Amino acid sequence: MPLVTASELYEDAERLGYGLGAYDTGGGQIDLIEAIFQAAEEMSSPVIISDGYEAIDKYFGLDYYTTIVRMRAAKSGVPVALHLDHAFEFEYIIRALRSGFTSVMFDGSRLAYEKNLEITRKVVEVARAVDVTVEAELGNVGGLEGDTHSFTDESLYTDPDVAQDFVDQTGIDSLAPAIGNAHGFYTQEPKLDFGRLKRIKEKVQIPLVLHGATGIPLDDLKKAINLGIRKINLATVVHHTYVEGVKEYLKRHPGDDRNLFRRAREPLKKLITEQIKAFGSARRQLKKP
Numbered sequence: 001m002p003l004v005t006a007s008e009l010y011e012d013a014e015r016l017g018y019g020l021g022a023y024d025t026g027g028g029q030i031d032l033i034e035a036i037f038q039a040a041e042e043m044s045s046p047v048i049i050s051d052g053y054e055a056i057d058k059y060f061g062l063d064y065y066t067t068i069v070r071m072r073a074a075k076s077g078v079p080v081a082l083h084l085d086h087a088f089e090f091e092y093i094i095r096a097l098r099s100g101f102t103s104v105m106f107d108g109s110r111l112a113y114e115k116n117l118e119i120t121r122k123v124v125e126v127a128r129a130v131d132v133t134v135e136a137e138l139g140n141v142g143g144l145e146g147d148t149h150s151f152t153d154e155s156l157y158t159d160p161d162v163a164q165d166f167v168d169q170t171g172i173d174s175l176a177p178a179i180g181n182a183h184g185f186y187t188q189e190p191k192l193d194f195g196r197l198k199r200i201k202e203k204v205q206i207p208l209v210l211h212g213a214t215g216i217p218l219d220d221l222k223k224a225i226n227l228g229i230r231k232i233n234l235a236t237v238v239h240h241t242y243v244e245g246v247k248e249y250l251k252r253h254p255g256d257d258r259n260l261f262r263r264a265r266e267p268l269k270k271l272i273t274e275q276i277k278a279f280g281s282a283r284r285q286l287k288k289p
C-alpha cells in the first residue's frame, strides 16, 4: 500500500496503547530494509522506516532512498511510514518533503529554546501544508546520532512544564523527550526516568518517541509504552545484528557468497519480530476504515 503518515499510525497506537518500532537502515541498506519489511509482514504489524539525512546523503541520496522504500511499501500489505530522523537544518526538511517522506523530525535540541521554537514552528507550518507528521526533540538525548557509545546527563533531561509550553507553541505531532535514554551502546545500565515520562505525557498528551532504545531491556520498553511512548527508535542494534549475521553466516558457510546476503538477514528479522511482539503492534491496522 502507499506510504502512510506517522500520525495515522500514532492514532491507532495511541487509542490502543501500543508502540511502533522505527528502524534505521544505515542510510538505505537494502538488506536491512528487506529484513524490516519481512518481519513486519510476518507479524502483520505497522512499521516505521527511519533514517538520518547525513547517512542517506552519504550512501544513496534522498530520491533513490525514498524510491526504494516507496516501491517496497507499495507491494506490502502492512502500513509503513517513512521518517526523516534528526534533521538539524530547515533545508533538510524541505528536501525530505519534496522527496516523499511522510514524517520528519526537526532536531533543534542543541539550539537556544527560542530558536528551537522558531524553526520548529516553521517546520510545522510547511509540513502541515503537505500532510506530513512532525517530531521534535526537547531536552537533550545523550550521545550524538551515529555514536557507538553513549552517555546521559541528567541536567539535559526534559522538563515537563517546558515540554507543555513547547508543544502548545509549536503544534508538533510527536515529541522526543530526554529521560535517561541515549544513542549508541550504553556504557552503563540505562535507567529511564519513568516518573518524568509520566509527568511529560500528562502535560503534552501527544505521542512520545523514545530515541536510543538499543540496549534498553524489552520490559523497560514495555513500561515506557504503557506510559505513552508510541515510537521506539532502533538503530545501533539493527546495524550490529545484521553485521553479526553476516559474520556468523560466513563462519558457518565459508565461501557461500551466493546466499550470504539473503541468509544473513535472518537474525535481524528475528530481533525485529521479537520487538514487534513486545511493542504490541502485531496484527494491527490491516484494513483501512
Ligand SMILES: [Zn+2]
Pocket (backbone or CB within 6 Å): 085, 086, 141, 145, 183, 211, 212, 233
Ligand atoms: Zn535519535
